[in-house]
Amino acid sequence: xxSYGMVxxxxxxxxxxxxxxxxxxxxxxxxxVFFTRTLSAEVGEFPNVSRTYLPxxxxxxxxxxxxxxxxxGATYSRDDGIVMVDGALCIGCGSCAVACPYDxxxxxxxxxxxxxxxxxGNLTPFEEQGYTRFECGTFTKCDxxxxxxxxxxxxxxVATCPTxxxxxxxxxxxxxxxSRLIRDRVGRQPLPEKNTRPKVFYID
Amino acid sequence: xxxISLKNVLRPGFVGRTFKSGYRxxxxxxxxxxxxxxxxxxxxxVFIVSMLLNFMPGVILGLLITGVGKTFFHLSxxxxxxxxxxxxxxxxxxxxxRGLWGIIFFVGFxxxxxxxxxxxxxxxxxxxxxxxxxxxxxxVVVVYQGFAMSHSTAISLWNTGLMPLSSMLYGLLxxxxxxMALGVLxxxxxxxxxxxxxxLFQKILLVAVFMTILSLLHGAKHGSKGARQSYExxxxxxxxxxxxxxxxxxxxxxxxxxxxxxxxxxxxxxTATVSILFGFYLYRVxxxxxxxxxxxxxxxxxxxx
Numbered sequence: 001x002x003s004y005g006m007v008x009x010x011x012x013x014x015x016x017x018x019x020x021x022x023x024x025x026x027x028x029x030x031x032x033v034f035f036t037r038t039l040s041a042e043v044g045e046f047p048n049v050s051r052t053y054l055p056x057x058x059x060x061x062x063x064x065x066x067x068x069x070x071x072x073g074a075t076y077s078r079d080d081g082i083v084m085v086d087g088a089l090c091i092g093c094g095s096c097a098v099a100c101p102y103d104x105x106x107x108x109x110x111x112x113x114x115x116x117x118x119x120x121g122n123l124t125p126f127e128e129q130g131y132t133r134f135e136c137g138t139f140t141k142c143d144x145x146x147x148x149x150x151x152x153x154x155x156x157x158v159a160t161c162p163t164x165x166x167x168x169x170x171x172x173x174x175x176x177x178x179s180r181l182i183r184d185r186v187g188r189q190p191l192p193e194k195n196t197r198p199k200v201f202y203i204d
Numbered sequence: 205x206x207x208i209s210l211k212n213v214l215r216p217g218f219v220g221r222t223f224k225s226g227y228r229x230x231x232x233x234x235x236x237x238x239x240x241x242x243x244x245x246x247x248x249x250v251f252i253v254s255m256l257l258n259f260m261p262g263v264i265l266g267l268l269i270t271g272v273g274k275t276f277f278h279l280s281x282x283x284x285x286x287x288x289x290x291x292x293x294x295x296x297x298x299x300x301x302r303g304l305w306g307i308i309f310f311v312g313f314x315x316x317x318x319x320x321x322x323x324x325x326x327x328x329x330x331x332x333x334x335x336x337x338x339x340x341x342x343x344v345v346v347v348y349q350g351f352a353m354s355h356s357t358a359i360s361l362w363n364t365g366l367m368p369l370s371s372m373l374y375g376l377l378x379x380x381x382x383x384m385a386l387g388v389l390x391x392x393x394x395x396x397x398x399x400x401x402x403x404l405f406q407k408i409l410l411v412a413v414f415m416t417i418l419s420l421l422h423g424a425k426h427g428s429k430g431a432r433q434s435y436e437x438x439x440x441x442x443x444x445x446x447x448x449x450x451x452x453x454x455x456x457x458x459x460x461x462x463x464x465x466x467x468x469x470x471x472x473x474x475t476a477t478v479s480i481l482f483g484f485y486l487y488r489v490x491x492x493x494x495x496x497x498x499x500x501x502x503x504x505x506x507x508x509x
Contacts, residue, residue: 017223032221039500041225054225056500065357071301072290091290092283094232095300101358103228103497107283137283190500193428194357 003062003081004144005171005199006158007181008055012165015040015053019157019166026145026156028130030112035104035142036157055166057157058083058104058142059190059198066096066105066141074138081171081199082144090138097139101194110136144168171199217433217499227433230359230495233281238488240277241349243269244307245371246484248345249379251314255339257398260321262383263314270345271311299355303348309341346375359495360431361424370416374484377409381459381477388473399468407463410480414456417487430498437494447490455483 015038023029023036036057043052060083067075067083074089075096085096097105113131116123123131134140145155149168153159158168169178178201181187187201219226247269254262279285292308294301316334320326326334350368357363380402388399424435438447459476466472 037223039223039225054500065355068297069300069352069355071292071294071298071304072287073293074290089287089290090284091287093281093288093291093300094237094283095298095352097232098230098353098356098362098495099358101497102500103358105232107232135284139283191498194498196357 001079001172002170003172003199004060004149004168005081005178005201006057006144006155007167007178007187007201007203009165009167009181010052010054010202010204012163013038013053013055014163014165015051016162018160018162019055022156022160023142026148028127028133030108030127030131030134031115031117032112033106033108033140035106035140054202056102056104056190057200058144059102059196059200060144062197062199063195065099065101065194065196069095069099071095078146080149082146082149083141084143084146085138085140087133087135087138087140090135092137092139094139101191101196102198105139105141107139108134108136226499227430228497228499230492230497233492233495235489235492236277236281238492239485240274240281241371242485242488243273243277244303244345244349245375246378246382246481247271247274248310248342249375249377250382251310251342251379252339252346253376253379253383255317255335255342257383257402259383259387260318261386262379263321264318265382265386266342266379267311267314267318270307274307299348299352303345303352306341306344306348309337310345311341313338313341347372353491358497359434360428360498361420361434361491361495364420364423366416366420366423370413370420370487373409373413373416374487377406377413378481378484380406380409381473381480384473385470385477388468388470403463403468406476407460410456410460410463414452414460417452417456428498430496433496434494437496438490443490443494446486447494450486451483451490454479455486456480459483 017038019036020034020038024034027035029035036055039054039056041052041054042049044050060081062081064077064083067077071093072089072091074086075083077083092107094107097107113134113136114121116127148155154168158166167177167181169176171178173179181203182201185203187203189198189201217227219228247266250262250269251266254266279288282288291301291304295305313334316326316330317338320331320334347368350371353362354364354367384402384406421435421439424431437443459479462472462476
């Protein structure tokens with residue numbers, strides 16, 4: 001059985017946020033909506049200070065808390081482990097947003113769809129065709145670019161990353177690159193104490 | 205919410221919606237949701253107490269608070285109100301869904317009970333089932349919101365069994381207090397022993413609520429990073445004044461002193477009820493506002509560098 005997951009090599013990440021831009025472009029995300037973000041943090045004390053980067057994305061948890069609390073059945077897991085949201089079924093109650101420990105759910109507000117990226121309601125043709133996939137008042141999140149995955153491609157953030165800091169693949173296949181990286185370089189999951197069994201791993 | 209968002213960024217360690225690693229507030233359940241929770245718990249509480257005391261004005265008040273107030277504020281919170289009916293679909297896994305079933309039973313059978321009591325229009329065979337099913341629905345409504353919050357692993361302050369307990373205790377306390385305010389003169393005149401029993405129950409509930417709040421704070425103080433931030437927000441930061449003065453002082457200590465030392469009359473009972481309801485509402489709002497998510501570890505923390 002396929003179980004898709006992602007590995008972030010934090011040693012390779014340079015914090016360029018090309019992944020963020022690629023994701024916004026691929027998914028036609030409105031202003032203020034991000035499915036992936038590269039967070040930065042300053043570590044150490046003057047004069048020994050450095051900045052580190054932490055790419056974040058929906059972890060497509062095996063025991064997804066967002067799926068468990070969804071009262072309408074809008075959040076569901078595919079057979080390949082990708083956690084999806086059906087905007088047509090979402091009622092916008094926000095249960096998923098307060099259940100997700102990784103803060104990866106975003107509400108689509110009406111103003112975001114009507115104002116557009118440049119404000120004042122002047123939508124570009126790109127926005128006009130892209131915003132049709134969203135329904136106002138519903139919650140949305142990353143779906144690992146499921147259309148691209150179904151077509152045998154990597155998610156847009158992975159395909160764009162200039163340093164190969166993001167690796168996507170089948171966690172159930174012991175010979176896949178993600179499985180080897182996790183095994184050889186001891187992959188760590190974010191907030192493991194939350195018992196959500198994330199399918200995103202960090203290596204250093 | 206605007207002020208809170210500003211502090212969200214300004215408070216040390218909090219990062220708001222920036223691309224930085226740090227603490228974030230939960231931002232999707234705000235005042236309308238807190239008001240809906242307040243209406244649900246207080247409405248179900250007054251309904252339960254009134255059903256047990258066979259006090260019809262309280263039964264009707266409970267149905268109105270939940271059926272109208274809670275429904276209105278829930279719908280004003282929902283992103284897509286027209287599809288809210290879909291929330292009934294997953295009672296097998298979601299407390300929101302179970303709660304909606306509870307509301308349907310509570311209001312539906314509660315109304316049948318009122319019609320039967322006031323107009324006698326309900327067939328004999330339905331009277332007892334309506335009474336018990338309405339009561340069962342109200343019991344679900346008085347606790348389910350606490351369970352919905354305690355199932356959020358994201359917010360450590362909420363992720364505790366004390367949440368459903370506080371929901372139930374606050375709901376019953378509000379119920380007893382409203383019944384007292386509505387019926388104190390009636391009870392005084394007709395049955396003084398029942399009055400004494402209800403006031404004793406009210407005092408016990410006040411102490412239990414007070415202890416539950418202290419336990420919640422204690423758990424947060426010794427909990428995860430996010431819970432500790434919530435504790436500081438509620439006890440020494442910008443939420444401290446409304447929490448300590450409003451929730452604990454006006455909401456629990458003041459009514460307890462009133463009930464212990466002031467003579468039982470309409471004015472005392474009304475004052476105690478208003479202060480209890482004020483404290484409960486503030487508690488609901490502030491517990492939402494103090495919801496902090498644990499930060500995702502930086503690579504330095506994660507890999508011990």
